[in-house]
Amino acid sequence: MTTFEAGQVLSEGLSSVIQGKAEAIELFVAAFLAGGHVLLDDAPGLGKTTLAKTLARLVGNPGAERGQAAFRRIQFTPDLLPYDITGVEIYNPRDQRFEFVEGPVFCDILLADEINRTTPKVQSALLEVMAERQVTASGLTRTVSPVFFVVATQNPVESAGTYPLPAAQLDRFMMRLSLGYPDEESELSILHQDPSETVLPGVSPVVSREQILATRAEQERVYCHPELERTLVSIARQTRVHPAVRLGVSPRGALSLLHAARSLALVRGRTWIEDSDVATLSGPVLAHRLIVREDRADSLAIVGEIAKANLKRMLRVTDWAKEPRPYERKE
Numbered sequence: 001m002t003t004f005e006a007g008q009v010l011s012e013g014l015s016s017v018i019q020g021k022a023e024a025i026e027l028f029v030a031a032f033l034a035g036g037h038v039l040l041d042d043a044p045g046l047g048k049t050t051l052a053k054t055l056a057r058l059v060g061n062p063g064a065e066r067g068q069a070a071f072r073r074i075q076f077t078p079d080l081l082p083y084d085i086t087g088v089e090i091y092n093p094r095d096q097r098f099e100f101v102e103g104p105v106f107c108d109i110l111l112a113d114e115i116n117r118t119t120p121k122v123q124s125a126l127l128e129v130m131a132e133r134q135v136t137a138s139g140l141t142r143t144v145s146p147v148f149f150v151v152a153t154q155n156p157v158e159s160a161g162t163y164p165l166p167a168a169q170l171d172r173f174m175m176r177l178s179l180g181y182p183d184e185e186s187e188l189s190i191l192h193q194d195p196s197e198t199v200l201p202g203v204s205p206v207v208s209r210e211q212i213l214a215t216r217a218e219q220e221r222v223y224c225h226p227e228l229e230r231t232l233v234s235i236a237r238q239t240r241v242h243p244a245v246r247l248g249v250s251p252r253g254a255l256s257l258l259h260a261a262r263s264l265a266l267v268r269g270r271t272w273i274e275d276s277d278v279a280t281l282s283g284p285v286l287a288h289r290l291i292v293r294e295d296r297a298d299s300l301a302i303v304g305e306i307a308k309a310n311l312k313r314m315l316r317v318t319d320w321a322k323e324p325r326p327y328e329r330k331e
Contacts (some may be wrong), residue, residue, distance in 0.1 A: 004266055011029050055254075062206040222271055283304050
């Protein structure tokens with residue numbers, strides 16, 4: 001299965017439950033297939049939890065219960081402790097030795113619900129596993145699922161009792177997305193159908209973990225024109241000197257933009273990146289990595305202006321592909 005085919009079946013499955021959000025779902029799928037993590041920044045009741053649950057049902061794992069990907073949910077609260085996430089060693093009196101009890105991160109898809117409701121110390125417990133897909137505890141390193149994917153949510157409206165995510169934590173998320181309110185027709189359909197209750201229980205796997213890993217190998221071969229590569233670097237560098245920004249995008253941010261663009265290009269049926277991919281992804285991939293000087297500054301608007309200006313100045317070419325050809329589907 002190609003990345004294009006995997007993207008299609010995943011998008012169709014997600015759209016059957018989360019209606020009227022095709023653009024957000026496309027980016028969500030691209031991030032998942034690229035091996036990144038997603039931060040959903042939205043008001044309550046807009047389908048953030050349902051989106052993660054649906055994805056877990058669409059991914060197959062023959063060795064797991066019901067043949068579906070292992071899904072875990074953590075409800076973040078102020079009294080949560082780091083080992084509640086990663087796991088802890090417990091003494092077994094019968095065998096007279098300590099045994100490691102795995103935490104919820106030992107899964108395929110993890111929903112970190114209201115991640116900003118817990119302390120930075122607990123938030124940082126996710127740093128290693130998000131970046132390296134491993135957990136180090138009691139001197140031993142244990143690997144997690146190769147397709148480990150974090151969907152974290154936070155409510156941007158309420159600030160009471162919350163702890164803003166530190167920059168190091170935000171930098172681990174490939175994208176920050178917002179579903180937003182559905183359009184009128186989609187909302188009417190939700191009222192009549194209630195997809196989370198009627199459609200979601202019947203969702204079954206459409207892609208396996210092995211196929212997902214195979215798509216990542218395909219993404220490494222996606223062609224990026226030298227002018228686009230230079231533009232990616234220029235966008236990142238200009239965020240570092242912008243007068244409204246105190247901390248700009250790191251090289252890891254620029255690399256995340258490249259990985260996301262490769263995945264999105266394949267999802268859109270191409271083996272090369274185009275300027276439209278960069279324009280679409282710049283905000284979701286880079287804006288949350290900025291630390292602005294004033295709270296009222298809009299990081300998304302800042303990145304959008306920088307990306308637009310760079311893409312406009314860039315040498316305009318029509319053949320973004322080194323060898324333009326239709327997308328090749330392999331059986």
